[in-house]
Amino acid sequence: MSRIKASLLALGLAAALPFAASAQSASALSYNYVEGGYIATKVDLDADGFAARGSVAFHPNFHGFGEFQRQEIDNANRDFDQWRLGIGYNHGISAKADLVTRVAYEKFDAGRDGDGNRIDTNGYSVEVGLRGALAPQVEGYAMAGYEDYGRNFDDDFYGRLGAQWKFTPNWGVSGEVKFAGGDTQWFVGPRFTW
Numbered sequence: 001m002s003r004i005k006a007s008l009l010a011l012g013l014a015a016a017l018p019f020a021a022s023a024q025s026a027s028a029l030s031y032n033y034v035e036g037g038y039i040a041t042k043v044d045l046d047a048d049g050f051a052a053r054g055s056v057a058f059h060p061n062f063h064g065f066g067e068f069q070r071q072e073i074d075n076a077n078r079d080f081d082q083w084r085l086g087i088g089y090n091h092g093i094s095a096k097a098d099l100v101t102r103v104a105y106e107k108f109d110a111g112r113d114g115d116g117n118r119i120d121t122n123g124y125s126v127e128v129g130l131r132g133a134l135a136p137q138v139e140g141y142a143m144a145g146y147e148d149y150g151r152n153f154d155d156d157f158y159g160r161l162g163a164q165w166k167f168t169p170n171w172g173v174s175g176e177v178k179f180a181g182g183d184t185q186w187f188v189g190p191r192f193t194w
Contacts, residue, residue, distance in 0.1 A: 029098055029131060029139065030193050031055050031063035031090060035174055037189015039069050043182070047071040049079070051187055055088075063088045065102070080110035084125065097132035100143070108149060123149035127160070137166045147180070156180040164191055 033055055040048035049071035057063045064087055072079040086104025093099050103126050110119040127145025134140050140163040148155040162176035170193055178185040 028095060029090070029133065031057040031088070033191050033193040035189050035191035037174075037187060039071060039185065039187045041071060041183060041185045045073050045076060047073045047080070051189070061090055063090065065104070078110070080108065080119075082106075082108050086125070090131070093130075094132075097130060099128075100131050100141070101128045102126070102143075102145075106147060106149065108153070121149045121153055123147065123153075123155075127158075129160070134163075137172075139164045139166070154181065156183075166193075170194060 034052070035054070036050065036052045038048065039051040040046070049069060051067060051069035053065070053067040055063050055065040064085075066083070066085045068081070068083040070079055070081050084104045084106045086102055088100055088102040090098040090100045104124065105122065106125050107122045108120060113119055125145055125147035127143045129141055129143030129145075131141035132139065141161070143160040145158050145160070146155065147158060158178055158180035160176060160178045162174065164172045164174040166172035172191050172193065173189065174191045175188040176186065
């Protein structure tokens with residue numbers, strides 16, 4: 001791992017440490033949810049498919065999260081799988097807002113190419129941002145991150161913007177847009193929160 005990459009990972013983890021010493025109870029935001037829906041990626045070749053995501057709080061300030069997505073590349077009769085598993089730290093900065101840091105293991109698998117070579121890699125991501133209740137039925141978040149899939153793929157800084165509209169305390173619809181390099185990925189689907 002290069003010095004810069006190690007420094008970025010350490011910086012993301014260090015962002016949470018000052019708050020760990022004075023951990024106060026988290027805000028009223030829930031980190032217990034499952035969601036699924038439609039996902040699409042705009043790159044040189046466009047792709048779309050489905051994604052399933054979830055998060056479970058195991059402490060007032062810590063949660064585990066995961067995501068799986070499968071997308072088919074348009075006009076190529078080819079698909080790819082992508083998943084991530086990680087841990088997050090959420091620190092209440094007000095009754096309606098959290099500072100969130102996350103670290104995740106990332107996996108990308110596109111099967112075999114025309115020559116029979118396997119196209120898969122794994123790596124990590126680290127991100128930091130804010131999540132808050134914007135109105136009684138609306139939550140939103142903004143995250144900045146870095147992902148590294150090893151030497152065969154470009155590493156990227158990225159931004160994610162997302163929101164959820166709650167129909168009831170448990171049910172809502174969520175959406176997200178992720179910008180990484182020249183790529184844009186978006187997701188929309190129902191969410192169940194407990």
